[in-house]
Each structure stands twice: as structure tokens, then as C-alpha cells.
Amino acid sequence: MIPIITAFERSPDRGQGLARDMRVRWALEEVGQPYDVRLLSFKAMKEPAHLALHPFGQIPTYEDGDLALFESGAIVFHIAERHAGLLPDDANARARAIAWMFAALNTVEPPIFDRALVRILERDEPWYEQRLRVLEDSIRKRLGDLSNRLGDADWLDGAFSAGDLLMVTVLLRLKGSSLLEDYPNLAAYVARGEARPAYKRAFDAQLAVFTAASTG
Numbered sequence: 001m002i003p004i005i006t007a008f009e010r011s012p013d014r015g016q017g018l019a020r021d022m023r024v025r026w027a028l029e030e031v032g033q034p035y036d037v038r039l040l041s042f043k044a045m046k047e048p049a050h051l052a053l054h055p056f057g058q059i060p061t062y063e064d065g066d067l068a069l070f071e072s073g074a075i076v077f078h079i080a081e082r083h084a085g086l087l088p089d090d091a092n093a094r095a096r097a098i099a100w101m102f103a104a105l106n107t108v109e110p111p112i113f114d115r116a117l118v119r120i121l122e123r124d125e126p127w128y129e130q131r132l133r134v135l136e137d138s139i140r141k142r143l144g145d146l147s148n149r150l151g152d153a154d155w156l157d158g159a160f161s162a163g164d165l166l167m168v169t170v171l172l173r174l175k176g177s178s179l180l181e182d183y184p185n186l187a188a189y190v191a192r193g194e195a196r197p198a199y200k201r202a203f204d205a206q207l208a209v210f211t212a213a214s215t216g
């Protein structure tokens with residue numbers, strides 16, 4: 001029995017790895033756990049069968065035997081708990097790595113995700129420019145603090161952990177923008193994550209889904 005995750009049948013990001021199944025795929029590849037994928041249309045995500053798995057009608061979900069999980073951070077944590085390779089064995093180091101998981105999702109991601117939504121949904125609103133400026137100031141504050149903490153280290157706290165995995169996926173949404181490039185050590189940190197063989201396997205797998213959906 002191998003775990004099954006859900007993902008977009010045709011990701012709006014055109015296979016660039018920004019959808020949150022990417023985090024789960026990457027974590028599974030890091031620990032060497034094979035998995036299956038159930039691809040869902042937007043319509044199917046809102047139907048009872050999927051709502052039974054995901055109360056908000058979203059992807060990803062993770063099923064393994066009689067366990068059904070939603071929330072990409074919780075799924076990555078579950079994988080990290082069950083396999084070596086994503087969280088340290090030392091209790092204090094493990095607790096710090098988990099703190100970085102929360103920091104990625106709860107401190108750094110919100111302004112970055114809100115900026116992405118504003119740029120898609122509110123571009124024509126009268127408040128657009130000001131809203132964007134406020135969000136970008138907030139992002140720069142977070143990235144400045146993160147850059148100062150990372151310094152010239154490879155990862156946030158010793159060995160690569162699930163905290164780095166989540167932080168890299170959060171920062172990847174800024175790839176190519178001056179918001180990230182203005183912090184060279186953060187741009188290098190993201191590139192380090194992308195260079196990991198497990199990341200590449202995960203990225204190629206989700207890109208193959210989009211490519212197949214586009215040529216089908």
C-alpha cells in the first residue's frame with residue numbers, strides 16, 4: 001500500500017511547481033517513499049467525494065490506509081515523522097526545525113501568497129497599487145530578517161530539514177522578482193533547494209502532469 005496524494009488535473013501555474021502538491025511530492029522524494037497521484041479537475045475538488053477528504057475542497061490531500069490528511073504542512077510533517085531524512089533525531093534540533101516549518105507557513109508565506117492573489121484578483125481595483133506596496137514592504141521586512149538569520153549558511157538550522165523544504169517552496173513564488181533577487185543569499189538558498197535531486201524528481205513529475213494535460 002503506497003500513499004495517494006491529490007493534485008490539479010491541469011495546474012493554473014502551467015507546471016511551474018507553485019501548487020502545493022509540490023511540497024508533498026518533494027518530501028516523499030526526499031525520504032524515498034513511492035506514491036500515487038489522483039488528479040482532480042476544479043469541479044471534482046468541490047464534489048462530495050473530495051470534500052469528505054478536504055473540508056475546503058482543495059489539493060493536496062494525502063491518503064495512506066485509513067489515514068486521510070489535508071494541509072500540505074501537516075502532510076509534510078507526517079511524512080517527516082514517519083521517515084528519516086527531514087527532521088533531526090536530536091529533540092531540540094527537531095523542535096527548532098518544526099519551528100521553521102511554522103515560520104515558513106505562518107510568518108513568511110502569508111504576505112507572499114496574498115501578493116500573488118492581489119496580482120491575480122485585484123489588479124483592476126482602485127486600491128491595487130497601494131495594497132501591492134504594503135504587501136511588498138511586508139515581504140521585504142520578512143525576507144530581510146530571514147536573510148540576516150540565514151547569513152552564509154546552507155540551511156536554516158544545521159542539516160536540510162522539512163523547515164527548509166517548506167521555506168524554499170514559499171520563496172519560490174518570488175523567483176525572478178527583485179523581491180528575492182535583492183537578497184542574494186536567499187536566492188542562492190532557493191537555488192540550493194532546487195538543485196536537490198529529490199526536488200528535481202518532484203518538479204519533473206508535476207510538470208509531466210501539466211504537459212500531458214496540455215497535449216491530451
Ligand SMILES: N[C@@H](CCC(=O)N[C@@H](CSCc1ccc([N+](=O)[O-])cc1)C(=O)NCC(=O)O)C(=O)O
Pocket residue numbers: 011012013014018019020021045057058059060070071072073
Ligand atoms: N493551506 C493549504 C492550502 C491549499 C491550497 O491553497 N490549495 C490550492 C492549490 S495550491 C495553491 C496554488 C494555486 C494556484 C497556483 N498557481 O500558481 O496557479 C499556485 C498555488 C487549491 O486547491 N486551490 C483550488 C481552490 O481553492 O479551489 C495547504 O497548504 O495545503
